[in-house]
Amino acid sequence: MLNWVEIVIRSFTFLIALFLLTKWLGKKQLAELSFFEYVTGITIGSIAAEVTMGLERHIMHGLIAMTIWTLFPIIMGLISLKNKKIRDFVEGKATIVIKDGKILEDNLKKERYTIDELLEQLRSKDVFQVSDVEFAVIEPNGDVSILLKKENQPLTAKDIQLNQPSVKEPQTVIMDGLILDEPLSTAGLNRGWLNEELEKLEITVDNVFLGQIDSYGQLTVDLYDDKINVPSPQEKPLLLASLKKCQADLELFSIQTESEKAKQLYNKNSQKLNRLLSKLKPLLNDN
Missing domain, CATH: 4.10.860 (DNA Excision Repair, Uvrb; Chain A)
Structure with missing residues (x-):
């Protein structure tokens, strides 16, 4: 077999294998990597690359190695679910860095976090003054979670004793000019109602790029042609x-x-x- 043909076959084989193994590891592998998962991901990728280009190496050896590296974090994850000490060791623990508006310098040094990095994290959460913070921790993934002091927290409907109705998730009923029946049914509506609403707006479903129904049963649409002005819901x-x-x-x-x-x-x-x-x-x- 020609070398380039074998490389193509190996590449597709390991691409499919990597996809399946990553799906097996779960969404956390993509969302927020712990140090252990980061090392695992790099190693699995390195094995795939090495065996793909190393034509003298047997393809099954690479698949076996990747499977072992995938199984190990899964097993460790199951053990961590039942043992907090192992979970803290593998995934790490949150560290308090601000308490009562004061920075805990020793904890900051322990996490090798500079004051500039801490201030940058605070600014990313629209906090520009340390004294406004009641409590802040560095999470195991390196992110900083903060709790503002009561007087600095945004005013909510509960604070002024205003009763607000619960908000339901919007339902996407039109996408790419096609009506989606399942979300329309979830909203308790049908195609007849939808067509009537489109007639009121003087548009056809073919011209709608995206159509959604909000908590109040109002239809909002985004058209392919952005130059056309669509009136806002009037209900x-x-x-x-x-x-x-x-x-x-x-x-x-x-x-x-x-x-x-x-x-x-x-x-x-x-x-x-x-x-x-x-x-x-x-x-x-x-x-």
Whole structure:
């Protein structure tokens, strides 16, 4: 067999083997490598490269070596799940570097982390002053996790006792000009509804690059032609306007009627609707 033909065959063989072995190792191998996984990945890749170009070496020897190097971290991972000491040794432990706004220099030196690197990590998380930090740790993967002091944390709806509805994940119902039935069904809708919404926007499904349905059941689209302006969803503004009109009509009826009983009824319901509007305005007003 010609050398270049054998190299092509070996390359494809080890490419498939590397893909399968990496999938076997799991997503963590790609997301955040520990030191042990980093060494394993380099070694497996080196074995594949060496056997691919080393035509005098038997291809099975390389596959066996790669399999062993793949099995070892998997076995160590299973052991680590049941033994914290081994897990801490293999994957490492988080190290506290800031406490109560003060840098712990000894811990920083132990991790061989310079103050410049720490400040860079803080800036990447929009923190520019160490004294604003309540607690910060260097994670085993080298990243820095921080907890701001209470007075420096962003204001949340819970802090001002504002009840917010739960938000559902958006459903992608159109992709590359094709309707996706499964997410459409997950949203509790059908093609008939989708076609009606597209007609309101005066566009066809063929022109839609991406279409999504949000938590409120509104359709937003991104077209192939970015020069075409698509109006924003109007369901929430229209509902808000309708509620305001109802509340204004009730007030008007209470003024116009001569019946004292009807006047009290209109006023009572007008006040109820006004209280409802004050709660719904943050949700229905996009401005």
